Amino acid sequence: MLDFIIKRFFQVIVVVLLALTVVFFLIRISGDPTTLFLPPDAPKDQIEEYKELLGYNRPLIVQYGDFMFHAVQGDFGESLRSQEDALGIVLSRIPATFQLAISALLIALIIAIPLGVLSAYKRNTVFDKVGVALTIVGQAIPSFWLGLILIYFFAAQLKILPSGGGGTAIHLILPTLTLAAYSVARFTRFTRSAMLDVLRKDYIRTSKASGVPTFRLIMRYALRNSLIPIITLVALDLGVLLGGAVITEVVFSWPGVGRLLMQSLMNRDFPIVLAGVFIIALIYALVNFIADVLYAYVNPQIRVK
Amino acid sequence: MSSSLPQNEQALENRVKPKRKSAIATFFSNLSRSWTGLIGFIIIMTLIVISLIGQWITPFDPYFAEFSKKLLPPMTEGHLLGTDQLGRDIFSRIILGARVSVIIGLATALIAGLIGTIIGIIAGFFRGWIDIILMRIVDVTLSFPFILLVLVINAIIGAGLRNIIISLAVGGWVIFARVIRSEVLALREKEFITACIATGVSRFEILIKHIVPNLFTPIIILASLQIGTYIIAEASISFLGFGVAPPTPAWGNMLNEGKDYIFSSWWLITFPGLAIVITALGVNLFGDWLRDTLDPELKGE
């Protein structure tokens, strides 16, 4: 088990470093960064001077080495706009993003798993069919549009919730619902099908043959088996959740990493973009890592050799 | 030498021999049995037709701005779905916007699918170091949320229809590569492939004649399920101000422009959004149906 954790942890590091590498080169290939600092009609020698100053005249590979050397120490340079430490700015936005993502994830799981289980249990009833239809529609609704619709109803029409901004629990309600909606639909549907899948298994028949009542069969036996694929899916979908968080943050002006990243992309503030990429890749990789460990934990075939 | 099979059985064989249908007839008879699949198919067909003939059926010029008629509510002055902040007809713009979604969905699926499939086949069939390198690239790409990856790439390489397709394809091929690779790996272990080796078929022929034909089903299923993702991703990115740039009408950028008027003019955000939802719904329904029909084992994820 420990070997497995160590091995997976190495993978996390490798993946994050490679992700940084890719974005670094992508940015360098896309254009000369010095032109961003200077007016477009700046004289040539001023550009050269600037390049000299920022080290952009060195060979690309040296720049890369330099960048990585500093990056692994958490130094991504200063924001081109505010001249503050790029990583520091990104880190300061993390709590807001976490708040949003975690509350959305919790809500999604709290709603979706019981709903999916119930749907599987009452398979082919009206309840199940309506549930399935809703999840199919739910998966087709883009989160940013749902956000707009929610703003229209709750902020513009009913005027009971704020349309944007951050800070209080009230502000969290609409963004959380927006972000959770897609995951609710997807997790419910997946829980249902994972459950139905497990219910077809031989070992469920064995439990039935032991006289286990259906309710206990589902809640105790089938659920634990279906949790294995559910955990995998939730881990895979955290990427979608993080991606959705960026868009949701923009829609609701939520002061998180996603909105920061968007603004920096607009302003071509690359140190912040790189720091943001680093943080997001790191979070995503860590979350996947945790999911893997969790997966191994619920699956004794991996846990116990 | 006598046949070990008697006449009686031959007769039985003939009695139960199924009637053969053409592939197209089978497709439609299967489709007619599933109303969800049918709805999906009708939505997709309608979209494709609209995107082909859209420019001739719009009631108004979608680009024509008339400030005196800005922000007209639906059903006024012949504007079925109202007008936007510049006085352009929303219905006409939605019709023309269908083209962007259809092109992006199909083109990305085609490009990402093709690249991903080729890479998946190479990695899965040849294994070794090439497999390791390719799969590391896939891992790294997947270590980043899809929509963010596309967003960052698109922000760096710039807006425009071509660039959004490139960005989506760069983010999207990995899914194909990973799925096709594992399909190839699974196929390689199949006994009928071993049987080919035992027969003396060359490696190249095994790949082309036996492995590739068995990949069509997963590729088609995957592509049909991914198209919805691409369409929503494009809309999201255009909504954020990248992707397809105005004045080209795309549902995403219509929502982007309309969001500032949310407190006064609800129709600006409602209808383009509905168009996205219906499209994604149609694609997903059809994709689900296709998966359930072609590959019963994959049923339900």
Add this chain to the structure above:
Amino acid sequence: MSDTILKVKDLKIQFKTGKKTVQPIRGVDFSIKKGETLGVVGESGSGKSVTSLAVMGLLPEKTSEIISGEIVFDGKDLTNLKEKHFRKLRGNDISMIFQEPMTSLNPVFTIGEQLSEPLKQHKKMSKKEIETAIIAVLTQVGIPRAEQIIHEYPHQLSGGMRQRVMISLALLGQPKLMIADEPTTALDVTIQAQILKLMKDIKKQHDMSLLLITHDLGVVAEMCDRVVVMYAGEIVEVAEVKELFDNPLHPYTRGLIESLPSKNTRKNRLYSIKGQVPKPNEITKGCIFANRCPFAFSKCFEETPPVQHTGNHMSKCWLQDSNKDEVS
């Protein structure tokens, strides 16, 4: 009559798949006496497993339906029994062993957790008592280090060991009837010998009836008192085991016995039944075996043969028709 533990009368079962319906069981009659081992022999598609699932009340609820007949267990008809009451029987009065020991145990629960279930459901026992009972049964089925095994997971055990666990699971409720569906088919010969011996011993000790479902005539010869031969959803012959091997009446049974390699001269062509088992949708009127039967005559293709009794030996074949004209 009271010494009959289970009686199945004219059982018919229908399956629905989409809009098609098939009827894999078309009128099955048999009974098991107390303490008896009844073998049900048949090939895939004969309906032997479906019959056993019907007795256990484990047929898929939505897609299958018992359209007629009775299953009388211990004087009670099970066909209309509510799930709530059926549950009280399962794992208690009737228990079952399945074919695949590898997939029949839940991979995410320990052996002990799974074995405690029938006791939790049917007996009022404390945790300590349950553990003691489980260890006792595991020891009885020949599992070494039972105290440790209860904390292990199924994947840590071999196939033979898992089948022993399955047997102990079936034994825990001290059932009156145990159903074993191809209990040794997935196992190697030497392990099969172990398990068969174990089942014989256990049956003796526990004074229960055993319904043994198998495709293997060798297993039948070894284990059974009486045999039911099933073919394509019907019973074609029922007899005492010796009578069946010495004097098979139905051409299908005869074919199965004759085609055993041991009944044929070495290196020569084996006696063989031509053709293959019909699928449920291929069944037409007349005798179900007519199209493969070497003795079939015109009547066989026209009418379903009646059940013929010769003492305790029952068969369903026109050749046994007492009114028949001289044929074959």
Add this chain to the structure above:
Amino acid sequence: MEAKTLLEIKNLKKYFEISQGMFKEKINVRAVDDISFSVREGETFALVGESGCGKSTTGRTILRLTDPTDGQIVFKGKNIEKLPYNQMRALRNRMQMVFQDPYASLNPKKTIRQILMEPLRVHNKFPREERLEKINNMLKIVGLSEEHLDRYPHEFSGGQRQRIGIARAVILQPDFIIADEPVSALDVSVQSQVINLMLDLQEEFGLTYLFISHDLSVIEHMTDRVAVMYLGKIVEVADTEELFANPRHPYTQALISAVPISHPDEEKERIILTGDVPSPANPPSGCSFHTRCPFAMDICRKVEPVSKEFSNGHKANCHLYTDSENKEEKEYAINHS
């Protein structure tokens, strides 16, 4: 008098490496561990053993469907264990295979015509225009007919598919066919049909079979010589009749005694083996059977037994028969068998 040797296997080994993760040592599974035997022209040679004993791996290694770790495979006097893929291809029209699972071994996307045409095309056998006729002929021989040509495998029953699999192997008119459990996936009433077909084909085409099976009654019926495998090793070889009449190795004795009786009156003295087959990744020391052997002696735990020849090619690897002490124990065992 002695028929010519068609295939000779010398010290064949096939080890599989199984990775246990980054920080653990890889384990070597000795699927086939130093076996030797030879197959004569025209005979049916059987490999028998329980699951995991390495009999299927042996068959696959001989056909080079997987590469041997060590040892020699001599087919028609030619060493083939190191032939590269393309040279081996050319040889495959002489040696063919019938697989266990008739569902998995036919490509679901190909018609019967395509399946049977492929070997002819690959080996450029018969003039192009005659090939279809040859295929039709072969279909008739295996009990199918022309009208099945354009059907797909899923339209056939298991028995019919196995006939197609056999047709594919025989259509090249090979000298040698490895049949890996060819009837064990089939219904009882269909098994005898397929066995008959294989016997007929052997007679008609003068085929040599390597027949891999766990079913002792089938082996007793249709093979000439048998090698018994246990944990990757051959423990006994003999003519079939001799082996069943006079098994020497305790494992063979147990195996034969474990076969269910064929009539309820039959009395059989059973040797019930205790325990399970050990893992081939971690085989026992000395004689690999000693953990389950009812006659195991001290020496069995330490020294691997060597082959001892009894009569006329009957050989067994067992300490009971090698010259050493413990005479009493041995005599008891031998008398008991």
